[in-house]
Amino acid sequence: MCKFFGIAMFCVVLFLGITHAESLKLIAEEDVPKSVRDLYDGFDPDKEPLEVKVLKEFEQDRVIIQMLTFTVGKFKGVKSRISGFYGYPRDAKVRVPALIQLHGGGQRAEMRSVKYAAQNGYACLALNWGGRPLEGSEGLEGTDWGAVDATQKGHNSHYGSLMPDQLTIDQFESPRNSNWFLIVLAGMRGVSFLQSQDKVDADKIGVFGHSMGGKLTVMLTGADNRIKAASPSCGGCGAAPKPIRQWASSGVRPLRSPLYHQTIDDAQYLKEIKVPILYLGPTNDFNGILDVMYANWRNLRSKNVAYSVTPHMNHRSIPEHAISSILFFNDHLKGKFKFPSTPKLQVQTKGTGEMAVAKILPEMGRLVEKVEVLYSNDPHILTRFWRTEGAEKVNGHWEANVPLLGSMKPVHVLANIYYRLETEVEFYPSKRNVPNTFGVSTEMKTFRPEPGNAKMRAPVRVIESNFDSYEDWYRLEWNNPNWWSAYTRKIKDPMHIAPVGSNLVIDVKSEKGGAIFFEIKDNYWNAFPQKPKGNYYARVDFEGSSDWQKISVSLGDFKPMDDRTTSPLRSWERVTELGIRGRVAVVRDGKRVELPERSSKYRWPEPREFKNLRWEGGKYLSP
Template identity: 30%
Template sequence: MRCCLSLLVGLLSVGFSFGQLVETLPPLADGKSPQDFQQMWNGFDPQAEPLEVEVLHQWEEDDVVLKVLRYRVGVFKGRTAMLAAVYGYPKTAVTTPIPGLVQIHGGGQYADYKACLTNAKRGYATISLAWAGRISAPGYQVSPAEVKLFWNGQTDAPNYRVTTDWGAVDGYHAPGRNPRNHFPSAGPAEWTLDSIESPRNSGWFLCALAARRALTFLERQPEVDPHRLGVYGHSMGGKLTVLTSVDPRVKAAAPSCGGISDRENESAVFRATLGDGISLQQIKCPIMFLSPANDFHGRIGDLPKSVAELQSKAWRVTCSPHHNHQDTSEYEVATQLWMDQNLYGRFQMPATPQTELQPETEDSIPRLTIKPDVGHKVLGVDVYYTFDGKANEGPQDRLDTMHRFWHHASATQQGDQWVAQVPLTTTEKPLWVYANVRYPLEQKITAAGYYYGIYEADQFNLSSLITRVPAETLVAAKVKVTLMPTSLIDDFQTSWQHDWFAYREPYWAKTTNKLRDLRWQPPKDAQLVLEASSPQPNQLVLLMDQYAAVVKFAGGNEKQEFVFKPSDFKNHDGERLAHWNEVRTLKLSPAERLRPGRGSQDPATLLGGQWKGDSPTFHELRWE
């Protein structure tokens, strides 16, 4: 009898029963596709089914308990789906329940133990979801190669690892298990839940459902306070954060680079159910949007409508200038601070900076007034504006979005407000403008960033919403163009670094989008001249989009002049740059890899090398 009982328990633990498994989702009502948010989620109870947790690997690091595990997502088309994840919490949480976080990776990325480890050191339990099957953890690495071993059931392979099993459906991505599986599609296929067009067929829906089940996992852990749950994620994980935050158990959310701009799908069914605005309208919890100003996936121009769609009135935005799909510490740390405020009550986030743009002024130069929360010490106020925004910007504008140039304007304090002039280069294009306010942190915060790089932040940034002014309004206000075209691209004085950017601070390599701005267009037959110096002999790489040129420093800090024609820049295949007119970016760095075109198997070409000694000094960049 004892043997039979053990067998029964074993069968139940892996999702079998003596009868047919009960489906997680009900059949479509009258065989019709869900047409709205309520119909899409109809019949789903994220707390109803057992979790059937399987621990695959466990270890401890720095007084943090870490596990690779799987939990039951649900039953679809008669088969159980299990999601793999990394879970971690501080050992001290055994006596005092702590907040729990769901962390959701982006496309092509992994569930990663570093998110769980760094969050645990700050007092959080975290489950990092491997919705695509990939896992990064000591002693348990699952790359796309291991995912395929799992798909093929190659249990005798040395690198075989148990990972996410979507069963009869396909929530995998990059790659999907089925080559024709695309997340933006609601169409039917042999691996989809419904046999007609339905939002329940999309990987977005499946992964959001799995993330809501992760909330159930957290609330059932003895070390977690079930009333203090948060969710955050990057890129595709940003959209999934928004889809998940409709769950009333979520008390704080922080999507980065996603969740605001998926609105143009060809399918009316998809737009009415899985479009970002649909879920945003359901969100009642406090939410922080991390939206770099040049991000292609979560466009800054969509932020005003996104916050207007929320039911929640507790929101903030942080927008780094020039950045696309990456950020630096003062922006990334907003996630940790938002969770600290809303799940711990140990931090108070300043209010959103209020701005007012006055196009019509006595000197015909627009003026922006910024009112930050002066109840907190302000380190600085910066204004950024561009003429590269479009009224109905969409996915088709991806390259323009990623490479637009943001002018910088310094703001001066006048009592409790700051004022900045916004000089224009044109009145024939719309003006987009916003303000950043920087605040100090009383204590440095260490955490894992968007791609799990460990950063340390000693300050943070809050942004205003963007103000967009049509060209017609500028003309009607009789605004003057005061920023005239010039051959001097940069003199590298004072605040020049506001026009350039880098993701690896404080490393000196910098990138700019200045060359596509109206003010710095090259004269006909112009040459590019760079004056720079280096203490030691070194190589400097100038990268223009995918074309590069290499120059050598003699060393000794003597200023050297380097002169370039377009043909001096070559791509991976040796093709020369034809002209300057279509260049989007310029990067100055010690080394670069030129990669072949899409689909090529050729290796990348390494230019430059390890930099020796102190950073170079740039003196002047100009057309001649």
């Protein structure tokens, strides 16, 4: 009897010891957190020792950089440790503000992000939550989540699922089973790490991240009030609210479980944020869906909300917008730059109602270099073509006409204000030179034309008469003589749709000659639900000439770019995007093939001369 009692007491003591050692308290299914505040209640990021281990320390370009690991917590009896880079300016004489960088999906903590922040006067911690080996980490320990897993490689299902499995904390549906929750805990411990560093001003910590890192930026900012400024990129918009989900063909994602949307969805974290926050992203991003972002960000409690929206891009920003993030931090963490407040935008119908007027009232008017108004009535957010109108200065504000587009669909309007940059700032090496201006965006306004005011306009055959500005395009690798490309969604616009049976034609001037590729994205992002979709290319080789040459392609000239595209391109009707390229990479029998095969023969450096992109032949059908 005594022996049995002793064993029982030992088990109780052992259980209590394990329970006490856990970083999260044990809960019953009926006690599952139902809100953001409940989810993090009771977790003290300062309570347990960080057990920091510096694996390497070195100096690059006047920046001291450490590769390190520290403990996130103890879960299911096993410690979780995360790796990353920490850096700070070598010559800092006083404590400096600090930033946390949260990488995106499939990526890893970046040394260059730490250097970029330090060269702008910040300490920076880049957290390697995804677990990929760090640059220069061969033979060294890395991220090890232990008995749980927050990585895409080991537990990818649990960015959406809250259900239990062998790698989750709870054995019932719970937000504590989400990968996102674990990474936010790591971020909170990262804040504690920064606050413990003698180079860091503990009261001035910000956070930034791209894509999945953008969502994590919003989550960490909403969960941890020690964060004082934030700048998510291409993420952090939350689930679409009901009015947007009800649009036909809006392009938004389906909802997850009710508990997910109460505790993990970005929209709930936005409601907790009181600090300055800047959204960085493009108009056509698949992850930071523009209309959803604008709708949910209206629920922020912060009095200082800013936007910087790149036209036409998907999942990246041009330099004039990308640089806005560090400038925003320079204002709100350093106090050494004045970042403009979000400009006011007013939209009113004009005269007979066939035209609206966008009125923009930016502050710091002496620094305004140009103002552009973007507008569209396409309900599919991801493949929407945004028309552009340059605004003119009128009595201290800026105005642009917004022609109504010939339907009763809601019209979406926003404006970009480009300010002259008059301060020294370092920029990402990958972005090349520091731009002369930086872009700040208004909120987006949506209105529905009055019945009878929007007159139908006949389509035109010319898509682009000249390529002086590429205003309606986005360009990638434009300085690369082989892999340059330019894309537009203009051919989806009702004004530029193709006549039935027409050819796509462009005039080209090149003394060297070579090859040009057209790329077609058909029904991209399911813009036309329940219709076929695919990705196609057409190649045209041509001789060099000092004269303009006509290049023409038909539907039959296009071939599938990959094995997923199984049917031929039969119509221009559902084309959502057109690309003009110097090279393409196609997939044949599962293998990547680059065309042209001999890239050196087909180098096409700038300037590239194009004009009169148009439809020829065929006919428009009567409406």
